Amino acid sequence: MTPLRIALFQGPAGVPATPAQSLAALDRAARRAAAGGARLLVTPELSLTGYAIGAAVPELAETADGPAAGAVARIAAAHRVGIVYGYPERSGCGVHNSVQLIGPDGSRLAGYRKTHLYGTFETTYFTPGDELVVQAEFDGLRVGLLICYDVEFPETVRAHALAGTELLLVPTALMRPYEFVAHTLLPARAWENQLHLAYVNRCGPEGDFDFAGLSCLAGPDGTVRARAGAGEELLLAEVDPALLLSSRAANPHLRDRRPGLYGPLA
Secondary structure, eight states: OOOEEEEEEEOOOSOOSSHHHHHHHHHHHHHHHHHTTOSEEEOOTTTTTOSOOGGGHHHHOBOTTSHHHHHHHHHHHHHTOEEEEEEEEEETTEEEEEEEEEOTTSOEEEEEEOSSOOHHHHHHHOOOOOOOOOEEEETTEEEEEOOGGGGGSHHHHHHHHHTTOSEEEEEOOOBTTOTHIIIIIHHHHHHHHTSEEEEEOOEEEETTEEEEOOOEEEOTTSOEEEEOOSSOEEEEEEEOHHHHHHHHHHOOTTTTOOGGGOGGGO
């Protein structure tokens, strides 16, 4: 029942000039996270390449076990901290907007492909994933993965709740003027599904986009346990299993569902 300390890395702003620059920024963030006692570092959507990469997606895409994955694994093992990072993933059926969870020993624990693509850029260059619930065990917690727009659909987070996810990690690229997603929707999703939800955003201008920041950890009681501002920031937060247990005991929301009535919704 020991709380899990996690680090939410809201940055770096902009598109990295080279892959080496991106990995150097990740290494610095991992060092800071480990120094702060974090066991897990979560970074934004497409954190290895930047988001505003346009037609460069095919050129920057790598397989799940490519050179970038190897470099991230070495960073994780060097600092003894788990890492969640976003990247364009090349596969046999196209390029996916993906995230990977790497363990503190450098092992690959999970990979998720974004299932709900947002806007012209994403639908032009990415193929949607078709596996909704991806989970892994991390320090005794059942951890799940989604990406950005996915979390805005009630069904995605509910699927994780029903599958037993306790900590849902959501790398994101939330743009202005949609700050209400971070302020209002995220705490509601955590409460209605009785889980911890870590939402880690990009920040500042990037090409035609302007990212809102506001990364946060929302608890199962609907409170925001930690919140970043609008700029680059490394936020440390505690995921408390005891809070999850007490909140689930006090809140009958999931137990009072009547699935037999919901068939027409699907």
